Amino acid sequence: MYRALWLSPLRFILSSSASKLTPYVSRGPGRSGIDNGAGCSCSRSVTTLIGNEFIRCQDESTRKILQVQIVSALRSGERPGASALLLELIHGNYSLGADDFHVILNYCARSPDPVFVMETYNVMCKKEISLDSRSLLFIVQSLCNGGHLDKASEFIHSVGEDDGIFPVLPTYNYFLGACAKTRSGYHASKCLELMDQRRVGKNEITYAALLKLAVFQRNLSAVNDIWRHYIDNYSLNILPLRKFIWSYTRMGDLKSAYELLQYMVDLALRGELFVQSNRGKLHSSRLDIPVPSNGETGSEKVAFGVNDHMVSPRLDAHGNSIVECNSSGGQSNETESSTMAVPKGQNETPATRILRWSFNDVIHACGQSKNSELAKQLMLQMQNLGLLPSSHTYDGFIRAVAFPGGYEYGMSLLKVMQQQNLKPYDSTLATVSAYCSKAFQVDLAEHLLDQISECSYAYPFNNLLAAYDSLDQPERAVQVLARMKQLKLRPDMRTYELLFSLFGNVNAPYEEGNILSQVDCCKRINAIEMDMLRNGFQHSPISRRNVLRALGAEGMVNEMIRHLQKAENLSVYSNTYLGTPTYNIVLHSLLEANETDLVINIFKRMISCGCPANAATYNIMIDCCSIIQSYKSACALVSMMIRDGFSPKAVTFTALMKILLNDGNFEEALNLLDQAALEDIHLDVLSYNTFLRKAFEKGMIDVIEYIVEQMHREKVNPDPTTCHYVFTCYVEQGYHTTAVEALNVLSLRMLSEEDKESLQEKKQELEENFIMSEDPEAETKIIELFRDSEEHLAAALLNLRWCALLESQIIWSENQSPWAKELSKKYG
Template identity: 90%
Template sequence: MHVFSYAGNEFIRCPDESTRKILQVQIVDALRSGERPGASALLLKLLQGNYPLTADDFHDILKYCARSPDPVFGMETYSVMCKKEINLDSRSLLFIVQALCNGGYLDKASEFIHAVGEYDSISPVLPVYNYFLGACAKTRSGYHASKCLELMDQRRVGKNEITYAALLKLAVFQRNLSAVNDIWKHYVDHYSLNILSLRKFIWSFTRLGDLKSAYELLQHMVALALRGELFLKSSGGKLHSTRLDIPMPSNGETGSEKVAFGINDHTVSLRVDAHGNNTVVCISSDAQSNEVDSSKVAIPKGHNKILATRVLRWSFNDVIHACGQTKNSELAKQLMLQMQNLGLLPSSHTYDGFIRAVAFRGGYEYGMTLLKVMQQENLKPYDSTLATVSAYCSKAFQVDLAEHLLDQISECSYAYPFNNLLAAYDSLDQPERAVRVLARMKQLKIRPDMRTFELLFSLFGNVNAPYEEGNMLSQVDCCKRINAIEMDMLRNGFQHSPISRRNVLRALGAEGMVNEMIRHLQKAENLSVNINMYLGTPTYNIVLHSLLEANETDMVIKIFKRMKSCGCPADAATYNIMIDCCSIIHSYESACALVSMMIRDGFSPKAVTFTALMKILLNDGSFEEVLNLLDQTALEEIHLDVLSYNTILRKAFEKGMIDVIEYIVEQMHREKVNPDPTTCHYVFTCYVEKGYHATAIEALNVLSLRMLDEEDKESLQEKKTELEEKFIMSEDPEAETKIIELFRNSEEHLAAALLNLRWCAMLGPRIIWSEDQSSWARGLSNKYG
């Protein structure tokens, strides 16, 4: 007898010997080369032979279908087997289920398992159910797993360790901690613990955030190591315990041992019962050096030690990473010391979790120190490790360091470290450097998230520098930028978030684009109506504030009423904006009504509230009422800021009321409110306009000292000589240029004070460095103190 193999369009004769085996090989070869019609033809040829066929004659074909996977040809093979009434055996049944599961046909695999058990001569065995449960775990299909478990109970198949491993993985994917605890209880009732089973449960507990349980099991694993019961052998690439799998006694007293190892100059004693259900940890401070030495893992030399050490390190890494998730720095440090005491060298993966756990407290400096330690140990940090440390650098505004670390990253699938750097540049008002960050994200093909777009609106929405008003050109540019970011946001599948919407409105308001801002607000309101949610108080506050800055008081009132009508509650900021609006329209009654509403809604008036009320009273010239408000703030222990006092000083200066100015200056001194350049301007100019030039210079001198002397008088006296020689009395033509440089370093008060004192030195006989030397300061203290 002869058979035929398929090659192109020709059939080649094969020898008669081992016909069925050769045909299986030829069918598999045809499938590998994509010749499916030929494979089907050869399958039919196999069935047409004059020899009896069994399931064994299809094993190679079905095995290929399982691994490829090729569930379609697998079912085709099963179909022709049914036509020939060839009974399945356990191997062919497993291969078919594997092919269906690996091909993603869980429904078909489930139906097949049910059907085969009912109608065929062979019922599915436990490995078939286990494989199906493993596929359910991979696809996170709890429904199919439940149906399978029901069927297993009906057919009384039983369970083994592989079953529990699959169920454990499925429970972790479903974030079901109670299920993991149930599996643990069932497991310890039926099986003795070993390093591999402990490893799986430690992994599960860490993934679900149960750090306590994971730590207890890890210490049980350490106890096994210290007792020398961690012998492993390798078989087929898998680890197995050489210890006999004999169930331990149920009595907790039997088989209980006590072990000790050193952690951070303490002795940690572990008492582990036979089942490992109770791990008691006791720490004492009388550790001896010999205890630390005896804590090394008691396993044989050679390849087995490498394998055992690797598994133990994996579990330590799992718990340390869980410490990183929960920011449990103390436990992470303890585990790292324990690893060193056990002779386990930390890996790059260990440091990845450890840095997450401990660097947040010490900030970027601690993270950089650990990176240097890794370098000394010839360990290359993961990209995720570099990203973590970079994020801490960004939070500390160490932007050069953060950017340097991000440049070392080769692959990254998340945007958060780049977002942190963008946020730092946003806070530092350096949008030009943010462009490089975006270019780096594009180079690494990192998809921006919503936080990225929120920051982009904040960084690039505003065109003008701070304190500059918008113009026609900047407003056009602003619109182009916002539209471009919105288009990119839509291309990436994102809609506006509350933060991004607020950033857009803030940018438009800063540019003075009132109409465009209102249009964006109305669009947002329409969208919020469709989803039955109001925009949120912070969003309306931004619009109200921008409108107030633009002096659009009628629109402010209109938006406020619209906000209240749609059910959006006002907060303290809202009420303060509206009270400030009343100061512009000179309506003290409306302001008082708003204060009543504010208190009724549970918000206490603050300094900004009283400042707005003072503005209204000052516009009416009611200085007596203003001073009464000052007394009220003192009674209510409300600490006014320099802006509040400057509001009164400005009006008093306009009216030429020196007595009010002097009273307010002394009040500020008593309340320890330091003056600012605006305060100095009002006081000095008022004296000058009244003809009191010597008093003006002395007052300017004293107020400038108060600007310098914010907290520590002794510090000022120590710096007196340096300030005089370098800035105030210096004859260097670049002296004033050096002072102005301080403005660029955001030290406005220091620069203004030094310029004032330099001017006083030019106009007056001497510089006063102590208020005790000032007759003006003493006079105000005596008069109003």
């Protein structure tokens, strides 16, 4: 095997020397020689030459074999063997140069293996082998790829002084590219200073690396500077245009990106977008010759002609760099150019692929800024140019044009992709699913998420969890969690915030907590907290509030206070305060549990720790005063509330009226009612029901009728509680017929929340299906409406059905009710 390696160069040497030597002459079997024209063998000088060449080739072959063996040992993980072979290489009886280590250094650059590359460099230094430009580049590449930017920077700065060889431009460019990948502006600045000091210069690769670094640093002014320097020295073609369009889209400068894209389109329409592939990389076929600036720099006009077209760099009013495309000294006709197609047969050339990528970049930027109009314009332009949109194109387009209220548009675009045999990205499905969730189209949202194969972000699942939370369907949220686990998707903080809201409260609405539900509630909260800690999350303000709200809803006062104290201790440790909304949740829950002493203590503690009260806090405390019957304290709180800049609202007047009514002071309470009307404060049905409850307890029918007419005049629709107080008061006073008529009218007003015309249209349907129906399941169907959160409709239908069972004529217009007319006449 070894013979084959050195015989080949020997044959080359002999054959190349044939013109200087005499022809080969055969001397019979087993004999050979060279005839020198005198009938003798080859001279001693020729023999010596052949011997030296033989030794040199043998040494070269051995060196190459050792390099290959070192690389093989490194590839197989035999580092001690590689080190031993490296020592064998340098201790051989032959001279070595930097090129004898290129194979090793190149492998270390690609691996990367910064440890062995430095070991090789140290061995070269001991052997006093000077580096050449290639070995220097390989060492810098290895250090950069291994994440040792500091060492690479130190190496570049020192190697020129120590070894008498300065790095060439590709070495600096590679280091700047590594700085761009790691977003290290510090190392890049030091490198640029050294380049200026050593007068290395720059080329397009340098500007490309600096451009990427500027984008990663979100430095738009730097991008503009690079743009100006670039057009001062180079001609614009498709590849740099693509990079600048990408940069401006990442910086959110849609205007500049769009105008550069239009210039690229202009080049395409003139047939000047041609690129050729070289070893997998795209290169422009146009000559890269710097254009003379004629002394014009900076913001001055730098123009270069292309078929009587002119490109002029400029800045807009915001300092953004843009390009104007003019034809024959005038503005280009955008409408005309957009209807022209890319030359036939060039739709899948490298140039048109780059053009499509640039369109995709700008469309994705439209998606980031929700610029639907520009996105639609670009899609239409692609269609007119004959550029077929890809799945990537639709991914950005859907982000730009779909929105929560218009999720149907997103679904229709998915159908269009299906017709074009384009498979949507997982991110596309996630986007449309998120919009469906926000529109509460949970079935569609869940169907789309089931099609996702990979997902690295939790937001589409969080949106679906939020929809189930709003719809009070925690049982369906379990399926979402199972799907996330199947995809090995790590929850984020928003996920845990929603989990506490979904599963913290065990009981359904309108149900109070009990011992079993409270135990279950604790288990759920602890389980979520443990999983949250395993994934490295601490409580956020929202998650903390959701936990406190769940504990309060279950009536777990002690557990809620414990969580509050824990949160307060953490806030003291972090030198922050919990926030007013957190305290408001605790105060409200304690008030619901009738723990007035704790409410007052927590309020004092809240104020003492510097947490300001807001309007909701004051209203809770005023409501607390209504429970402890302290009108004086309530008035003091109202004064504090106004002093802090909060105006009393309907809930404030309701609490004050409750105190007065509990004291039997109806006259002063009615004065507050009139004052609220004068201050243009629209009281809600809860405020009026406060009056009705006390009037019912006192049997004061006149007050009942006055309040009912006030509600009608102020267009406040009654609720089931209103009907109960009015009907029961009349019954207890012996006015049964009036009670049924009043119940009929009030139920009619509950049904009239939309408009009376629609009610008249539904009259027959409601009577046949619910009110007059003889179907034994009629009342069950009405009760089902409660589950659909249509409580007022269900209560009104049950009331009217009961009125019909009492053989009372159902009134569908208030003009047919003597009771309604009498109240209007008496109190109107």
